[in-house]
Amino acid sequence: MTDAQETAAASSLRTTGGAPPDNGESTAPGxxxxxxxxxxGIPPVVADEETLAEVxxxxxxGSGPVAVDAERASGYRYGQRAYLVQLxxxxxxTALIDPVACPDLSALGDAxxxxxxxxxxxxxDLPCLREIGMVPTRLFDTELAGRLAGFPRVGLGAxxxxxxxxxxxxxxxxxxxxTRPLPEPWLRYAALDVELLVDLRDSLEKxxxxxxxxxxxxxxxxAIAAAPPAEPRKDPWRRTSGMHKVRRRRQLxxxxxxWQTRDxxxxxxxxxxxxxxxxxxxxxxxxxxxVTVHAxxxxxxxxxxxxxxxLDQWQAAVDRARALGEAQLPMPGQPVTGPPPPRAWADKDPxxxxxxxxxxxxxxxxxxxxxMPQENLITPDTVRRVCWEPPAAADAEGVAExxxxxxxxxxxxxxxxxxxxxxxxxxxx
Numbered sequence: 001m002t003d004a005q006e007t008a009a010a011s012s013l014r015t016t017g018g019a020p021p022d023n024g025e026s027t028a029p030g031x032x033x034x035x036x037x038x039x040x041g042i043p044p045v046v047a048d049e050e051t052l053a054e055v056x057x058x059x060x061x062g063s064g065p066v067a068v069d070a071e072r073a074s075g076y077r078y079g080q081r082a083y084l085v086q087l088x089x090x091x092x093x094t095a096l097i098d099p100v101a102c103p104d105l106s107a108l109g110d111a112x113x114x115x116x117x118x119x120x121x122x123x124x125d126l127p128c129l130r131e132i133g134m135v136p137t138r139l140f141d142t143e144l145a146g147r148l149a150g151f152p153r154v155g156l157g158a159x160x161x162x163x164x165x166x167x168x169x170x171x172x173x174x175x176x177x178x179t180r181p182l183p184e185p186w187l188r189y190a191a192l193d194v195e196l197l198v199d200l201r202d203s204l205e206k207x208x209x210x211x212x213x214x215x216x217x218x219x220x221x222x223a224i225a226a227a228p229p230a231e232p233r234k235d236p237w238r239r240t241s242g243m244h245k246v247r248r249r250r251q252l253x254x255x256x257x258x259w260q261t262r263d264x265x266x267x268x269x270x271x272x273x274x275x276x277x278x279x280x281x282x283x284x285x286x287x288x289x290x291v292t293v294h295a296x297x298x299x300x301x302x303x304x305x306x307x308x309x310x311l312d313q314w315q316a317a318v319d320r321a322r323a324l325g326e327a328q329l330p331m332p333g334q335p336v337t338g339p340p341p342p343r344a345w346a347d348k349d350p351x352x353x354x355x356x357x358x359x360x361x362x363x364x365x366x367x368x369x370x371x372m373p374q375e376n377l378i379t380p381d382t383v384r385r386v387c388w389e390p391p392a393a394a395d396a397e398g399v400a401e402x403x404x405x406x407x408x409x410x411x412x413x414x415x416x417x418x419x420x421x422x423x424x425x426x427x428x429x
Contacts (some may be wrong), residue, residue: 062089066118150211164196241280252323258286262276
């Protein structure tokens, strides 16, 4: 048992209903306890400015870190906006806020500006929180902490169970959170998601400290908090599932036209694009390039349930692609800004391929030694870039300089530089 688990085992928080059992019965050692109800019950959803102001004041007056979570409606609605925000802080309790009714939470974000935010898989929630005015300056990511500490399963439920000894009910994780009013079981689930986040954070901090990794984690968390918003993807239509089947430029143009038409419709209707037209249907049409509505209707995904008006709009998109001149057709693949795919290295540059093979083997060994996933030790893209185009002086100073330029944190530079220096000295067979 780790220090974190021993700490949790002695915790008085282990309860199903919000208070320590007082019937004299004890839970069997190691048996996880279902967490069925928030300690103070399910709070009412904040859906007006007056109540929001009260929540802002309460959380500003609270103490310690604040647990933060957000629920989206992925697969149901267009985009990744937040449809519920959950918070918990000592002295303030739990709050459930409706960001549809209260779309500007910047006052809450400002009130918590100097507070450490505790999130699970922070990079998933930060974009939608930023949209409503909530941007942390300091954070603790419990999922990333679990990865750095070497936990084999890092989902919130698995972490809470293995570290704190509770079972969280996860049956509502994929529901349509844009539903109004939100059902009580969903609200209970949402409140429980932040119920133990700060307790989990405290236990993981002790475990990271025990392993000598706490400073590593702090550097990672600081990098996440300081990262700017992601740039919009270039040519997002190229991410259509099944694109590997589409080879010809005219077919690529069909994918592009259908994808863009679908995206406009989905945005206007505020529904997930997949509910408008499936990726598989787009690829089917691209491979066939139908010349008539009748031919389009015969394809998978454009069956008898689709009305004539819908078929006409999809056929119009295909016709636009068919009418393009050769110079207007998209090129296959995307411009490569970094090294080529590793499978091509042996032919293009055998020496680079040898360096990469040696680097991968050494990084794998090092990751096992420090007990964490390789991608958290150093990103695969960083390794590829260093091996494809090594610094002129492939010594410790030169490699460290390149790693810093590629965004590696100081702890990564310190650990990885020696093994990459060794790898860069390997000669091709």
